[in-house]
Amino acid sequence: MGEATLTSAPAAPPQEDSTTPSGLPWWANPRVGLLVVIVALVILFSALRPSFLNVDLTLVPMQADLSVFAIVGLAQLAVLSLGHMNLAVPRMAAVSAFAAGLTYDRLHAPLVVGLAVALVVGALIGALAGTIITTTGVNSFVVTLALDFGLLGLVSLLYAWATDGVAFAVHPAGMDALRFDTMNNYCAGPVCGPPVPLVVPIALVTVVAVGVLFRRSRVGREMLMTGSSLRAARLSGIPVTRRIIQAHALSGLLCGLAGFLLAINNGAFSATIGDQFLLPSFLAPVLGGTLLAGGAVSVLGTVLGATLTSVIQKGLNLLQFQLDQLQILIGVVLLLALSLDRVRHVLAERRGVRR
Amino acid sequence: SKNTTASGNDATSALTADQVKIALVPGGPHPYFQPWKAAGQQAKQEFGLGDVTFNETSGWDQTKQNDVLKSLAAQGYNAFGIFGVSPDNINSTFQDLTRQGFQVASIASCPAGTTDDASFCLATDVEAAAYKAAKAAIAAMGGQGNLVHLTGNKVDSNTQRRMDGVQKAVDETNGKVKLVQTITDIDIDLQTAQRSVADLLAARGTDIQGIVNTAYNPAVASAAAVKQSGLPIKVVAIDDDPTILAGIKDGSVAATVAQNPVGQATVGSYALMKLAEGCTMTTPGVTIDSGSFVVSSDNVDSYDQERQAETTKLRQDFDDKYLSCS
Amino acid sequence: MTSTTETAAVATQPRRSRLLGTEVILIAISVIAFVVLTVTTGGNLLQPGTIRAILQYLAVPLVIGLSQMVVLAVGQMNLSVGVLTGLSSVVAAGLMVDSGLSPWIAVPAALLVGAGVGLANGVLVVLTRINGFIVTLATMTIIAGLRYGVNGTGTYEGYSPGLVKLGRASVLGLPVVFLIALVVAIAVALYFRNTFSGRRLLASGGNPVAARLSGISNDRSLVVAHTISGLLAGIAGVLVLMLSGSVNASIGDDLLLPSFAAPIIGGVVLAGGVVSVLGTCLAAFVVRLVDVAQAQYNINPRWVDLVVGGVVLGAVLLSHGREGKDDS
């Protein structure tokens, strides 16, 4: 092993996040690896199916889906920061979407009011989960699992009570614009915006906000410290109980947002909102380098993780596989993408770290 | 920019049959949809269509189904026969596709509520089918006793309609038949259905006389469990999967209500082709019953002819009533 | 889930007694629930048919709970247990129905499929160093594809009447499938309690650094744990085959969450290093009783999930309530 490279090992270049231990070269950063894999897949799929670059049928819908799943990932990430899990992500989203739908249906409220209601309801349920966890000391996995069951029943009872079926037939003003329009529809004179759906900026603002929270803010950092070591956090003067409840409330709030956006994308506030959120909620952050053990999160990585899964899904859809082939390929591509990332990391470690 | 979309989505210009590429998209993998594959190919041959494909990769997820539909559109498919995963939001999906100029039909399941944003809905009238099934069960029970209804996802408007249909048949007996229990959410997988049926039979096997199924896995499970337990319970199943037909032949299933998947796929493709060729619906969004057929040991060998006749009639109805072609 | 640093942090708290407490409380809950159910249903629960139904359909959740427990012991998770159970059963059914092989070949084949896939999971985890949660999430998708690929949406039926008859038989009033599950549970308990291999898994899960410094290969522990987990899923697949007489590609879809619920309610921690076979079995039983209650009481389907959630949370709060805040 070359000694020169080691003695002159650069004092770690400015690092993006706290997840990469010091001393690894920039290209060992998992986010870079993900980005490379994503770009490679996009090139591959576009070469195989030029319609992958079709704006209206591929790119725009993909962005809209991506926005939802990035936020779903962040909802899980919020509690992963503590080393907790939130298995009630699906139903927190469903209940929040119900609350928004009810607001529109009964109060004929404007779009933003329903959004606000969804966020508040989500945050409250999250806070409830956090409170149960901190007061009883029962594992978050179990608490949120049970909560999910309970909410599942509640959702169906609520819809049965408030609607004649399982969905609200509401259409608040602005919903269609949010659903169908892209920035391309808004022009200042001859210059029109890019073909980006209007839900994307909402997601983007959320991503930045959560990123700032965990990177810069005291509260976010204290959540991470709590996740890193609960006892050390408590003995360092961090109000751990409050931080745990806040992280769960944040998770609930993001579930609310995800549920709202999905309802917008799907065009209806219905009981099935959120049904498919659970696995993607874990996949995106963990692909992005967030630890299940807590203490380190990567917001950007979560967005990239969500992007990767969307790209794989979309590309393979375009290639029109049979169901079994499709599932097998999704799994294999995921494994390959992850292994590539790992290979890169090992190479980097060979050059520097050996534990 | 709208001009980059796939070919054939210009709503105004009529296509010729060989330009029509039809995608039949069920909600997910399910035995019910399997006949669509062959029926679609048959339609392609018969009508000289550009292409007919069958894609069941939605996996019972509306978001994924939307994704699959758009992918197919990007691939050049321009007419869609869709079983909506979620009847409550499927209209939005239809709007999306029609906005881009594609032909859309809802097949085998209609949207919830009173409006259908697809050109037409060609489906089993689930309420009527459930009604017929319950009737058949009541008849098999000898017109009195306790009945149990086993069905699928409760937060699905079709399930609600099925429950209504069964209730209606029970109500008509003026209290002679009691609907003692409705068990939902056991169509997820076969084990769940088997377990629930076992628990049901253990709990009140001796005081029920009939089981009416309006979902596939419970039907398979209850037929087997009743047969094995030896209880004198009449089971009415759904669909005409080989497993269930075998049950009818050996007597473990009193009757089943067969639907008409082949007719849905063929006639649906036919109508989609006509629409793409420039025809219009006389009543856009009309709901058309594709028929349901009570099958018992009496007609197990002959019901398919009845069904084929229904299919022929359906096609004729489209030409005569539903379509207006210049 | 607690981080590894917290695993080490238990140093000052006596834990053994808590685990025992969980088991004792679960026993109490089971007994009370059973008695209450029996009394309120007018003794219906004691009918041989009812007991048989309860125990027959307890077999699979029990084995699948153990399958998850084995990987939890080394601090891993296996999301593929459910679909793997399905795959093993449809493969075996396919071999009997499509290839006309005897159950003497099909059953070992199902076990082999289970263990083989488990081995692959373990090897992937070790080679790629990717979190087991994610590896098995990916393999879960792959296995689901394979499971569907065997026979599409079709249902296999009418394979080996002997096997199905055995599956429905009872010995001394206890269903054979339940007895098989019981034997499996005892074997797993003995494995963790007495064998060197089992103790190594627990050491790796309890403190990987200490295990490594004591000459235990954590990598090997991971592979062994995943293989056993797969094998148990294979056994669950065979039980499904015996129980029902018909299997299709939907088998296993409802097993994932119960597979976690049983060990975790039973006192196993996600961080690794702890197993409780008794706790897992009891928790599976309690969950089963909830199903039974649902059937016996004819609960409005809309209320079922709410009730189930309440009961699960209640059971967990009761059995873990005194564990203190440090574990959250």
Place this chain on the structure above:
Amino acid sequence: MRLRAQGLVKMFPGVRALDGVNLDLRPGTVHALLGENGAGKSTLIKVLTGVHRPDAGVVEVSEDDATWAPVTFGKPQDATAAGIGVVHQERNLVPRFSVAENIALQSMPRRHGVVDKSAMRALASRCLQQLDLHLDLNRPVAELSVAQMQLVEVAKALATDSRVLLLDEPTSTLTSQEADRLYAVVRRLRDDGACVVLVTHKLDEVFAIADTVTVLRDGRSVAEGRALSELSRSDVIDLMVGRSFADLQPDPTPPKDRSGIAALELAHVSTSVGHEDVSLTVHPGEIVGLYGLVGAGRSELARALLGLDDITSGSVLIRGQEARIRSVADALHRYGMGYVSENRKEEGVFLEQPVTRNVAVTVWRRLSAWGMVRDRSESVLLDTYVDRLGIRISGHKQLAGQLSGGNQQKISLAKWLAADCSILVIDEPTVGIDVRTKASFHTLIAELAAKGLAILLITSDLPEMVTLADRILVMHDRQLAGEVDNVAHDYAASSRQVVRYMHAEHVA
């Protein structure tokens, strides 16, 4: 067996932990391995036991001092197989396993893959007997006290029947009695022809037991196997520090004014963990020591004071006001009181977090504007303490878990020094800290007190206590047994009194 290493090099990103170390271990000797925090002692031990692979250098063994066979240790088993036993600096027990099983973990007796429990227990009790330790073999080690765990670690090393035994700071959590028992075993092993390597910061122990010494400085061996009889205490310190270094004591402080309002006052406090009627006061500028045997309940009193256990009766007054402290957060933010935990690894540092955050965690409120923390201010803060405490880090982003044990201890101190408290409760602050840092820490504490901080100091290091404290309270069995006035800082006088109180039952 004689073991020698030559030119060992081990690198971590940004650090050369070992940079050409030579070591020669002869049978029948006790070999001290000394050096400042971060000098590379633990790394050397880990290289010799197959935990780390060296980047360069050779390790050789010889049976007859003539023919040398190179050995490579790829994994820990290899070292065990070669007859090398080790007690690492960090505890390495499986918390839920029994005492017996932990001791036998490396050499589990078994038949056909089934653990032979009786043979295992026999082995374990034999090893415990050597240490004169009586423990229930079936108890999970998680239930043991820290000292007992440490002794189980030693027993575990003994169970491998090694001819070379490496002990990395084995006594840092032991009382002198327990340490004596350990050293008796060490002497016996030496007399049986084994070689024992001892890493410690307690120089008294070194001179009492070791025959030869190797000193590491910055990853290099600056003294290689020299006979201790040739060296004086200050020679050794000079070798470690690299320059002449006087074992300076802080200036004796003048008697404090105790007439004003006490910064901290406990009045007749009883706790849920069994303390009864404990009263004490700490005035601004005062350092009050709390001394006692291990298990006397000093740490528990501190924990109750901070709301981690319950105070059942009596009252706590802070600056004359009755205080209700429910958590450390309360203590810090409402009352300006800080607490340095004795449990570094689990409560003191966040092993998986960068050092900056470890130090800044208590001061984020101060460093932030609009709830946002500026990274720059964190770094500045860290640099201050890196200088003042001589913390060895390779970069601001280094994870605390990658630091040497002593440097981790410094980090856990630094965060409380930074917190700007007016009352500090400090529990065993200098465990595992080298002489030089200890001296600078003592100076720092004296300075803080001079600035008006009220300090409650818990330490089992009596010399340290006498050096720093103005008054020493002696605790016995969760009650205060007496008070020693230590203004003179006279070791002989104070220690005699302290010991008397420690063993007396009650003082009227």
